[in-house]
Structures are given as structure tokens and as C-alpha cells.
Amino acid sequence: MNKTKVLNVIMIIAIVILSVVFFFNLVFMVDSFKYAKERREEKAAEDETMVMEYELENRAYDEIMNTWYVKRMSDMEPVHGYSNTYNIAEYCHLAFMTKVYEAEGNADRIRLCDERKEAVKEKLGRYSYISDEVDTIIDNLSD
Secondary structure, rough: OHHHHHHHHHHHHHHHHHHHHHHHHHHHHHHHHHHHHHHHHHHHHHHHHHHHHHHHHHHHHHHHHHHHHHHHOOOOOOOOHHHHHHHHHHHHHHHHHHHHHHHHHOHHHHHHHHHHHHHHHHHHHHOOOOHHHHHHHHOOOOO
């Protein structure tokens, strides 16, 4: 009888210890899923930055704008890692639209585009050199 009670106590202690271990494993597993998701988002942002910088080196503004148009179909606000692409593409778009409005002679729209271009230009940060380059390209477009 005493042996049975001792075995029951040992089994209860073992079950409690295993339950605690299981609980901590579950907590660590859930936390690792959260970290994996964050890491995937960071990796996607790093990849997007590398692609964008490659496109900038090759002056592939059309590709940057294409990414912007596609991403804006689902999210008007920049997805994590795409804010620089959004800003550059928006500046390119506004510069092009300014040229279109100049051809139409629409002074109100030109003024609005210029105001928005200045606001976007402030967001460009380290890519601010792009504004001069894009303006030069757009100015050289034939009328």
C-alpha cells in the first residue's frame, strides 16, 4: 500500500513537471513564430531596398513606378519596406504629370503638382538627388 501511494505521488510530480515543461515549450514555440514573421518582413524590406537601389543605379524609374502602381492597388499606404519606393515613384509621377499639365496649359494643376512634389521631395531623405535627376529627364522629354 505504501508503495502504491509513493508511486502515485511520483507520477503526480512527474505529470506536473512535464506539464510545466510542455507549457514553457509552447510559449517558446509561439514566440519563435512571432520572431519568424518579423524576420520575414525585415527580409522582404531588405530585398525591396536592394531591388530599388539596383533600379536607381540603372535609372529604371519605370520599374520603380510599376512597383508603386502594383502595390497601391492593394495598399495606399506603403507596406513595410516600400516607403522609399513609394516616395521616389510618387515624385516621378508628379514630375511627369507636371509636364502633361504644362502641355495642356493647366496652371492650377501645375501648382498643385509642384506643391505635392515639394512635400514628397522632403520625404526622399538620402535619395533626394533623385529629384534633380528626374526633373532633368522630364524636362528633356520632347513636347
